[in-house]
Amino acid sequence: MAVEARPLPGARDGMSVVSVKTATINQLSGMVRAGQVPAAKPPLVLGNEGAGIVESSRRFAPGTRVVVYGAGQLGITEDGLHQQSIVVEDKRLFALPDALDLDEGAAIAVNYITAYQALTRVADLRAGQTVLVSGATGCLGHALMQTARALGTRPVAIVSSTEKARRAAQAGAQVVIDLSRDPLRDTVLDITNGAGAELAADAVGGAMLGRLAQSVRPRGSVVAIGLAGGLEASVDLVDLVVHEKKLLGYDLHLETDEDVARAWARIAGFVSAGLLRPVIDSTFSLDTFEAGYQRLASRQAVGAIVLRL
Known part of the structure; x- marks a missing residue:
């Protein structure tokens, strides 16, 4: 360059x-x-x-x-x-x-429209649900955490180190899973009383997607958004089929101009209310x-x- x-x-x-x-x-x-x-x-x-x-x-x-x-x-x-x-x-x-x-x-614009549309249009997120967010301290991860909170859900930050766990908590995350010390699936079951999360938003990709799929509840969903962790993933098909779990993808570039304008209006409103930054x-x-x-x-x-x- x-x-x-x-x-x-x-x-x-x-x-x-x-x-x-x-x-x-x-x-x-x-x-x-x-x-x-x-x-x-x-x-x-x-x-x-x-x-x-x-x-x-x-x-x-x-x-x-x-x-x-x-x-x-x-x-x-x-x-x-x-x-x-x-x-x-x-x-x-x-x-x-x-x-x-x-x-x-x-x-x-890109991060928060991505977060809003992935959570609402693709995943049909509902208030009160628990949402796992991988890569929670990245730019998209922060957008997912803040947007999920603005939508009335309980976001759970998933990070890869103690320092990132500290930074996630500093940014307002109330529940943080540090993968350098916490087993993902067992920890998710602990904080959801054995049920698993309703949704996982994967801002990382690669092997993380399969781990998240094991951590959502029966009929739960995983939305794949990021690719930094790798372009290939592996999932437990028995778990996927028997528990009717859903794997979804999100691509911002498929949005219509009308969808983007509507999403931006909501985002701007959340910014004005002090919910997004x-x-x-x-x-x-x-x-x-x-x-x-x-x-x-x-x-x-x-x-x-x-x-x-």
Whole structure:
């Protein structure tokens, strides 16, 4: 990867010019960079989510702070948000809530729309249910934890180390399972009086999916969202069949524009009510972006990794 100078873009019908201030270095951009997303062809500017200031638009007044939602295009099939200025479709922009700064704005659209839609549309989550969240201290994990709590459920943070357990509790998790010392299935049974959880949201992938499937109750569900832990998984088919458990997948890029707009309206409402706020792990500049990708690869980040432009 390299940094290069380009001419400033011009406005077009149905599109806005945005001065990008922040964007995330996330799992998707890491996968694109590693060649794991077939639709993404180099040369390509990465970055699927960010925040900035409107320079020119027919929808927003100049100077408006906005969130940029990349959908299945930006940073995948079109140049993304790791650049200082971008022309983007108006429908990909949402006003940034006053309660959030630009760093937080970079991390809210993709993560929280993913969390909200995976929990509600795909999993049909109901108030009062117990939800297991793997990778609970990552940017998506935090979004899942906060959104599940905002929806009136009991989220359980699943983390891989004592330090991450401490950080999860610091971020508001009331129940934390530390896999470095706690057996997952037995601990889940203990905290659910032997029943198991109604739902597990897997932000990790790989071997974690099978472990979560064993930890949900009969007729419970697992929603697979993340892939950082591996692209292959194994499940106990006897357990799956005999207990009528459901394995579900979620892909943000299949959402319609209408679904995204409705989800954002709920998310913005939760932000205004003080229920949602992205957690920022670290920030990097264009000059130090490689260090940001090293932080991503370490899988030690607690929250979002933000690139300041």
